[in-house]
Amino acid sequence: MSAPGCPRTDDAASYVLRAMPDGEWELYQDHLARCASCAAKVAELGFVSDALLSGVPQLSAPPEIRDRVMAIVRAESELLLAAGHGADRTEPARRSLRSRLRSRLRSLRPLPAVALASVALAAGIGGGVLLSGGGGGGGGFTPRSFDAQVNAPGARAQVRLTSDGAKLQVSGMPPPPEGRIYQVWLDHGGDARRPAPTDALFSVRDGRASVDVPGDLDGVDAVLVTDEPLSGSSQPTRPPVITAPLA
Amino acid sequence: MRKASDHRPTELRDLADEDLMQLVRRGEAAAFEVVYERHCNAAFSVAYRMCGARVAAEDVVQEAFLSLWRSGARYDRTRGSVRTWVLGIVHNRAIDALRRSVVHDRRRASDEGIEERFEARDRTDVEVARLDEAQEIRQVLLTLPPEQCRVIELAYFGGFTQTEIASMLDTPIGTVKGRMRLGLEKMRAQLGGLREVMP
Numbered sequence: 406m407s408a409p410g411c412p413r414t415d416d417a418a419s420y421v422l423r424a425m426p427d428g429e430w431e432l433y434q435d436h437l438a439r440c441a442s443c444a445a446k447v448a449e450l451g452f453v454s455d456a457l458l459s460g461v462p463q464l465s466a467p468p469e470i471r472d473r474v475m476a477i478v479r480a481e482s483e484l485l486l487a488a489g490h491g492a493d494r495t496e497p498a499r500r501s502l503r504s505r506l507r508s509r510l511r512s513l514r515p516l517p518a519v520a521l522a523s524v525a526l527a528a529g530i531g532g533g534v535l536l537s538g539g540g541g542g543g544g545g546f547t548p549r550s551f552d553a554q555v556n557a558p559g560a561r562a563q564v565r566l567t568s569d570g571a572k573l574q575v576s577g578m579p580p581p582p583e584g585r586i587y588q589v590w591l592d593h594g595g596d597a598r599r600p601a602p603t604d605a606l607f608s609v610r611d612g613r614a615s616v617d618v619p620g621d622l623d624g625v626d627a628v629l630v631t632d633e634p635l636s637g638s639s640q641p642t643r644p645p646v647i648t649a650p651l652a
Numbered sequence: 653m654r655k656a657s658d659h660r661p662t663e664l665r666d667l668a669d670e671d672l673m674q675l676v677r678r679g680e681a682a683a684f685e686v687v688y689e690r691h692c693n694a695a696f697s698v699a700y701r702m703c704g705a706r707v708a709a710e711d712v713v714q715e716a717f718l719s720l721w722r723s724g725a726r727y728d729r730t731r732g733s734v735r736t737w738v739l740g741i742v743h744n745r746a747i748d749a750l751r752r753s754v755v756h757d758r759r760r761a762s763d764e765g766i767e768e769r770f771e772a773r774d775r776t777d778v779e780v781a782r783l784d785e786a787q788e789i790r791q792v793l794l795t796l797p798p799e800q801c802r803v804i805e806l807a808y809f810g811g812f813t814q815t816e817i818a819s820m821l822d823t824p825i826g827t828v829k830g831r832m833r834l835g836l837e838k839m840r841a842q843l844g845g846l847r848e849v850m851p
Contacts, residue, residue, distance in 0.1 A: 418832035423747050424807035424814040450836045455732070456843055457808055458698050458739040459782065460789025466696035470710050474717045475685055481721070482681035636714060 410442065417446035421454040473636040477586060480606050484614070553628070553649030564618065564628050564649040571618035573628060575647065578609045581632040588633040589618055590641060594626040599640060606637050625651055669734035673727050684721055691738045692717075694782075698739055702746040702809050712749055716742040743808075750811030792842045800835030803828050 413436060419425050420433050437444045553562035553573075560577040573589060581587050587607050590600035607616045618628055630647035631638075664672065664686045675683035695716060699709035720741055727737055793801055806812045806820070814832075818825040 415826075415829045415833050418836050419807070419814050419829055421836070422804065422807040422832055423744070424812070424817065424828075424832065426813045426815060427751075449840060450833075453836045453839045453843060454808065455736050455740070456789050456839070457793070457804075458743055459694070459735075460786045460793065461694075461697045461701045462790075463693055463783060463786060464697045464700055466692040466713060467706070467710060470696070470713050470717075471688060471692060474688060474714055474721075475681070477718060478684055478721050479681045482679045482684075635718060 411440050413440065414443055414446050417443055417450055420447055421450045476604055476606055476637065477635055480586070481608065484608065551649050551651055553647050556644075556646045560612070562630075562647045562649060564651065566622070566651075571622055571628070573605075573614075573616045573618050573630070573647075573649070575609060575612075575614050575616075577612045578614065579612070580609055584635065585632040586635050586637070587614075587630050587646070588637050588641075589616060590629040590631065590645070591618075591620055591622070591625045592627040592629050593624055600629050602637065602639055604637065606633075622651065627651060670729045673729075673734060676721065677727075687720075687734065687738075688717055691735055694735065695738055695742045698742045699746050702743070702811065703749065708749060709746075712742060712746045716745045719745070747811045789843065792839050795842070796835045796838055800831045800838070803831045804835050807832065 413433070416425070416433055420430065420437075423430070425433060433443075437447060548565065548567045551564045551566075553564065555562045555575070555578070557577070557579055560575065560579070562573065562575040562578070565572050565574065587609075589603045589605035589607075591603060592600040601620070603619050605616050605619055607614050622628075628647075628649040628651065629641070629645040631641045631643045631645050633642055664675075664683055667675075667683075667686070669687060669690065672683045672687050676687060692713065695713050696709060699712040699716075700706065703709045703712060716738070720738060727734065731737075793804070796804070803817055803821075806817050807814065812820070814825055814828050817823075818828045821828070
């Protein structure tokens with residue numbers, strides 16, 4: 406431990422103001438663990454740096470941020486809570502679950518570009534698509550399932566249409582790349598071939614997810630999934646990783 | 653503690669931040685939403701102050717709150733209030749963004765212009781008290797000698813390192829460090845009473 410009057414005490418101000426270059430900041434942090442004099446100075450000046458943030462002129466946050474943040478939070482919350490249902494977990498166990506989910510999200514890797522490129526937005530609707538279910542007709546609603554083409558090895562996806570609505574179920578799916586999230590789109594066909602965005606954003610847990618597909622599916626040719634920035638997108642920024650033709 | 657889904661929204665709003673964080677730690681989105689509502693304006697204010705551009709500030713706030721949601725278990729009430737923790741995360745994210753040159757022009761916000769466009773409305777008593785407190789803090793900053801105020805502003809709100817500041821001001825780095833320390837110590841002396849009332 407350094408004696409009182411450590412020559413590095415001047416650095417305490419740079420530390421709390423984050424004025425140290427990366428690398429030096431971490432070194433000083435190590436120093437703080439051994440130097441009571443500098444640690445005391447950091448505690449003293451840290452109060453001022455906290456106060457400086459409170460002294461910023463107060464503005465109103467645009468409501469769009471809340472919408473984007475809460476869409477993602479709700480999606481992730483569903484995953485967390487669904488995983489915890491029925492379990493009399495202790496608090497550490499819950500943290501462990503959350504930690505595992507977060508760890509999965511952190512370890513996301515982009516899908517191979519070549520594999521992604523093999524699925525064109527406008528393609529795949531007509532051919533090479535596995536279809537199951539079908540049916541329909543008659544007076545009452547007949548639940549139907551449509552297998553999807555998934556551009557990830559070993560992954561499977563299916564859209565189930567029931568009287569309660571449509572649900573996309575995936576399994577064996579890799580998490581979206583870091584800093585991105587899966588988004589569901591509705592492809593109405595036509596010349597433009599531009600799918601309509603939905604607010605259904607999701608990630609996967611243990612490769613699985615069950616997502617309500619929002620909106621009216623009347624006239625929809627296919628349900629698509631792409632990975633997008635965390636706030637979602639108004640039009641796809643990448644080719645679909647899931648294409649589920651509804652025919 | 654009950655799950656957030658067992659609480660009415662009004663009940664959640666009655667909970668202290670620290671109690672809400674226990675629910676957030678369990679993945680309760682409704683509890684997180686209340687935390688967001690309480691601190692989003694302060695968070696956006698800090699981000700805007702640092703980035704000087706609305707879009708960049710929005711990105712910083714979004715990243716910060718998602719980080720907060722995902723790291724709720726790391727909140728330690730013995731180390732400060734939730735508000736301080738939130739603003740610290742926003743500050744760190746904004747510094748990272750500035751140093752990644754995400755905010756290329758590093759424009760500094762004009763306080764008058766910002767307030768015209770995004771000035772907070774419908775203030776509660778707590779918010780009014782915070783406004784008074786914020787005003788006092790700004791006044792204390794302005795009482796510093798200009799050279800001390802400048803290095804603090806450049807570092808803390810501009811995201812510049814001490815090396816960059818020394819170069820910008822053509823001043824030895826030791827002098828820059830000394831000005832930072834003297835400035836903060838003077839502020840500490842003047843804000844001493846505030847420590848008792850800050851949340």
